[in-house]
Amino acid sequence: MADDIDIRIRVNGLPRRATVPPRLTLADFLRVNCGLTGTHLGCEHGVCGACTVLLDREAVRACLVFAVQADGSDVTTVEGIASPDGELSVVQAAFREHHGLQCGFCTPGFVVSVTAFLAENPKPTDEEIRAALSGNLCRCTGYQGIVNAVRAAADREDSV
Amino acid sequence: MKPAAFEYHAPTSAEETVALLAELGDEGKTIAGGQSLVPMLALRLATFGHLVDLRRVHELRGIEQRDGTVRIGATTTQATLQRSEDIRDLVPLLARATPLIGHFQIRSRGTVGGSLAHADAAAEYPAVALTLDAELEALSVRGRRTIPAARFLTGTWTTALAEDELLTAVTFPVWRRPRGFAIEEFARRSGDFALAGAAVAVGLDAGGRVDRCAIGLFGLGPSACRAHTAEAGTMGREPAEDMADDIGRQALADLDSIPSDLHGSAGYRKRVGAAMVARAWRRAVREAVHG
Numbered sequence: 001m002a003d004d005i006d007i008r009i010r011v012n013g014l015p016r017r018a019t020v021p022p023r024l025t026l027a028d029f030l031r032v033n034c035g036l037t038g039t040h041l042g043c044e045h046g047v048c049g050a051c052t053v054l055l056d057r058e059a060v061r062a063c064l065v066f067a068v069q070a071d072g073s074d075v076t077t078v079e080g081i082a083s084p085d086g087e088l089s090v091v092q093a094a095f096r097e098h099h100g101l102q103c104g105f106c107t108p109g110f111v112v113s114v115t116a117f118l119a120e121n122p123k124p125t126d127e128e129i130r131a132a133l134s135g136n137l138c139r140c141t142g143y144q145g146i147v148n149a150v151r152a153a154a155d156r157e158d159s160v
Numbered sequence: 161m162k163p164a165a166f167e168y169h170a171p172t173s174a175e176e177t178v179a180l181l182a183e184l185g186d187e188g189k190t191i192a193g194g195q196s197l198v199p200m201l202a203l204r205l206a207t208f209g210h211l212v213d214l215r216r217v218h219e220l221r222g223i224e225q226r227d228g229t230v231r232i233g234a235t236t237t238q239a240t241l242q243r244s245e246d247i248r249d250l251v252p253l254l255a256r257a258t259p260l261i262g263h264f265q266i267r268s269r270g271t272v273g274g275s276l277a278h279a280d281a282a283a284e285y286p287a288v289a290l291t292l293d294a295e296l297e298a299l300s301v302r303g304r305r306t307i308p309a310a311r312f313l314t315g316t317w318t319t320a321l322a323e324d325e326l327l328t329a330v331t332f333p334v335w336r337r338p339r340g341f342a343i344e345e346f347a348r349r350s351g352d353f354a355l356a357g358a359a360v361a362v363g364l365d366a367g368g369r370v371d372r373c374a375i376g377l378f379g380l381g382p383s384a385c386r387a388h389t390a391e392a393g394t395m396g397r398e399p400a401e402d403m404a405d406d407i408g409r410q411a412l413a414d415l416d417s418i419p420s421d422l423h424g425s426a427g428y429r430k431r432v433g434a435a436m437v438a439r440a441w442r443r444a445v446r447e448a449v450h451g
Contacts, residue, residue: 002165022168022211025198044161045199049265058239058268064198065269068168069191069215113265134350135263 012080027062049136052109059116078108100149163201193269234273253341257284282353282379291376340447342440356433360440387411408438
């Protein structure tokens, strides 16, 4: 049996320590060890984007990173996107206003992805928005409401 | 959908890494961004007793200019290349290929060396390296060597790297102006591997005639390849956009192992490939002539 590894990861601002098997993905670490089940797992092989989190401020698939690889890093999950007082972020509010979600399974991945995207591209074109959304799958809403939500969030000042 | 158990190593230098690779033999596998390897582990298409993570080997990261070339450390991420003004300016073909790789969440982690060493037949970076005659650096306990891209890519998911070798960097030559570059691919969904793709690099002499031409094809055989006959046919000619369709047809004429599957027959891919070459030729020529 493979040796477990000690890791320290800051998750949504809180330091976490754990001893984990190397094959544990960051997504499972967040869900099982940290109890943060907002990070969803759809495909577990990097296709659907539901598990997207910020790893040192970059959007990544949490199912394609082993927890041991995130040792020493900062992770933000969808639970860490809203203000501490619960007020929705600009992106989250835009998703609500523009019907950017229906069943909500894919939504954490979209919200986290769009948060990272707008932080790096505050004034995207419609084409850039569509390209940025291409890495997340939604099986019920359809994408129009999501595209509209991102457009609206981008058009607000200080959107992220 | 969970990977099989493995031992984890996180060495802090290239020397330490290759010592581990030598010791572990075929049970050891390096992991950089893991964007191809982790899905293969999760689907159990591959299992390894030991993963050697390169995340703490900082010397493998970075972009530097050296005597008319650009040397990129193997674990430099695709996102870093996409943000680099030096890459946009000096190796435009690499800059233009990068947004075609997966999605931005993949490019956050995916590395240039990982993409080259994984050597997927439909991947962009191997085709770009081949088109620009890049050189790859490999290190092992036996020493360091340089491998031209044409000899590095040996087949589907296979390269000239030995089991105990670590890909440490890739060096791209900087083409003098006037030159033009373009990469075109067709995939049924954004971010999918291309059904067929082509990269074209064209250089002109003082009289405006082609004195350098490279055409790389991907997704059209067991690994990326060059269309040498079509390239040779353009030399010394005034580049014209209306040569594009002929060059496209010629570039695809000699291919005899075009894949055929439910996404597209070999015949279909051949036509798509020719169209991609033609599109890339037009764009590359436009840039070479008009800047």
